[in-house]
Amino acid sequence: MRAVVHDGRPWSLRVADDWPEPSAGSGQVVVHVLGVGICGSDLALLSGARRAPGYPWVPGHEAFGEVVATGDGVSQDRAGQRVVIEPNYPCLRCPACRSGRTSMCPDRVLVGFTAPGTLATRVAVPAAFAWPVPASWADTDAVCAEPLTVALAAIRRSGAAPGSRCLVVGAGSQGTLLCVALAAYGISPYVLEPQPGRRDLAVSLGARAARDSDAGFEVIFETSGAEAALAEAIGRAAPGATLTLIGLGPEQARVDTGLLVRRQLTLRGSLIYDHPGDFAATLAAPPPAPGRVLRASYPLEDVPEAFRAAREVPGKTWIRLD
DSSP: OOEEEEOSSTTOEEEESSOOOOOOOTTEEEEEEEEEEEOHHHHHHHHTSSOOSSSSBOOOOEEEEEEEEEOTTSOGGGTTOEEEEOOEEOOSOSHHHHTTOGGGOTTOEEBTTTBOOSOBSEEEEEGGGEEEOOTTOOHHHHTTHHHHHHHHHHHHHHTOOTTOOEEEEOOSHHHHHHHHHHHHTTOOOEEEOSSHHHHHHHHHTTOEEOOTTOOOEEEEEEOSOOHHHHHHHHHTEEEEEEEEEOOOOSSOOOOOHHHHHHHTOEEEEOOSOOTTHHHHHHHHSOOSOGGGGEEEEEEGGGHHHHHHHHTTSSSEEEEEOO
């Protein structure tokens, strides 16, 4: 079968036509992949900021497709289902998992990073992590399911409620999905983003561009992981505000602890989502048309160009597989 392969050199990708076929083991399904989104974590892997366990390596984790085979213990009725893949497999045995916080599982399998990814014609995945797609969803919505769940989990953890005065710092793909999700919650967020194209896209999705004078925000989401962005977020927070950090920056950030104490601010991290509740919630009551954040698509043959474009194109970029 065909697969996208990274050899470990920065930004090196090729399409292999003879990659080994997967088979459905016990409790697994084989998914014929139809589309894969590109996110910042993928770009970190391709740039060399993150390293795979070995090379050659298949990247990718934001995938949807159709079940084409089932393994032992899985109903054959699942064949033909259109599904999205939840690409983080917790152990379900450790204290974190037993407490419901599977995102903190120390043995969590990260598809595309600690296990081979989804940029291939077919992949084998645990059946419990292949979620049936709502019939109303277009392919463009399905390819956004995983990062949308990251956004919705962050909102859940933040305590945001309709009417909250809210700021989203950073309007990359995760920030724009946050704007879509917040709007569906009845919150019209302000967005702080220096790149005009990204800022304009966020505004078109229901956000308001933050001015220099806009401050006093009760709920803030920081999506970039940059030290300057975190300082800006803290500086615009209202007394008693909650700041939810989603972005993972390459360097440690310094924080004005005096400001945190005087304003009695709450800083909390939000890492991916918890299984199975967050994915189930996303698919049961999704925001309308999350695929609106997509701005570029490429066929498998043009995958190197797709990854280059993803660094610059506002919104999300995805790859179509036939």
